[in-house]
Amino acid sequence: MSDAAQGGAPGAAQSPIPPERDPHAPERNAPPSFDGIRELDANPPRLWTYMYLLCFGAAVWLFVAYPAIPWLTSDARTGVFQWSSRAELGRAVQHAEETAPDVAVRFARASLEQAEADPAMRAYAIAGGHAAWGNNCAPCHGQDGRGTANYPNLRDRDWLWGGTPEAIRHTLQVGIRWPGEESTRSSQMPAFGRLRSLERPQVLDLVEFVRSLSGQEHNAAGAARAEPVFAENCASCHGARGEGNQEVGGPRLNDDAWLYGGTREAIYDTIWNSRSGVMPAFGQRLPEDTIRKLVLYVRSFGGGE
Structure with a gap:
């Protein structure tokens, strides 16, 4: 049969065959086939x-x-x-208080000195302080408390603010130079060189004098020249002979414990630029009970006073 007989002009395109539809699929607004790819609706399982x-x-x-x-x-x-x-939290707290072991109850009521003197309470506090130490203190002071570069060693008896239980508790509570804590421990050493309070020769002589205080090798002439400079600018915080002053957080200079190093270069940098280390105020993030446990844990290192 010719094209004309079939109702179309010769060479004309044939009408497209309607796309196959799934009889069980809902009707769609668009054809279920595009470019040979079928798209059909189906009910979910x-x-x-x-x-x-x-x-x-x-x-x-x-x-x-x-x-x-x-x-x-x-x-x-x-x-x-x-x-x-x-209400659930209140019940949980009440239950914890009612079922707390006797040593926990006694520790909560005892002073730090009493808790440290009692073997059971001391062991209880050290066990609890160990976990808090690893999470909050070890990154700076080391797992064993020996300190790291520019962070204090807590196993010696060189304490900026005191190593008594109450002094350590207060330091943990308010931190050191911690922003946002009004009662934070705060002491500031002037940047004598950077602020031009002292000239470079005077700073160099002070380095020799500071080394002489700790018994290190030093230039005697330079140390002699710096003695009156030290008395005028440094003794009020560090003591006349470098014994330190815990009332103001003034470091002791007449021993071999150095926070930032005792080399000539390190001492020069400290005098010229000053130092301003920071410690968090853990009273803002830890409960009082945990801080008290940390105090006895720190003193278990053997460096307390």
């Missing part, structure tokens, strides 16, 4: 439908049972079970 319905029902139940919506009435906030997280 029944298991998925049941899971969706189950989750929806659970969400509605939780909304009714534990709504906790702040702008609703008190009854609506607590739900049909009258439950609240605050």
Whole structure:
């Protein structure tokens, strides 16, 4: 049969064959086939439908049972079970206090000196302080408390602010030069060279004098020239003979414990530019009980006074 007989002009394109449709699929607004790729709707598996319905029902139940919506009435906030997280926390705290071991109760009521003198309480505090030490203190002071570069060694008896239990507790509580803590420990050594309070020859002589205080090799002539300079500018914080002053956090200079190093280069840098180390105020992040345990843990290193 000719093209004309079939109702079309010779060479004309044939009408496209309607795309195949899935008789069980819902009708779509667009053809289910494009460029030879079929796209058909199908109902999801029944298991998925049941899971969706189950989750929806659970969400509605939780909304009714534990709504906790702040702008609703008190009854609506607590739900049909009258439950609240605050009340649950209070019950948990009360339960913990009622079931706390005897040593924990005694430790909470004892002073730091009494707790340290009691073997059971001391062991209890050290065990609890060990975990807090690893999370908060070890990165700077080392796992063994011997300190790292520019961070204090807590195993010696060289304490800037004192090594008594109460002094350590206060330092942990308020930190050192910690922003946002009004009561933080604070001492500031002037940058004598950078601020041009002293000339470079005077700073060089002071280096020799400081080394003489700790018994290190030094230039005697330079140390002699620096003695009156030290008395005028440094003795008020470090003591006339470098014995230090814990009232103001002035480091001791007449021993072999150096926070930033005792070489000529390190001492020169300290005098010229000053130092201003920072320690966090752990009272802002740790409970008092944990701080008290940390105090006895630190003193267990053997460096307390």
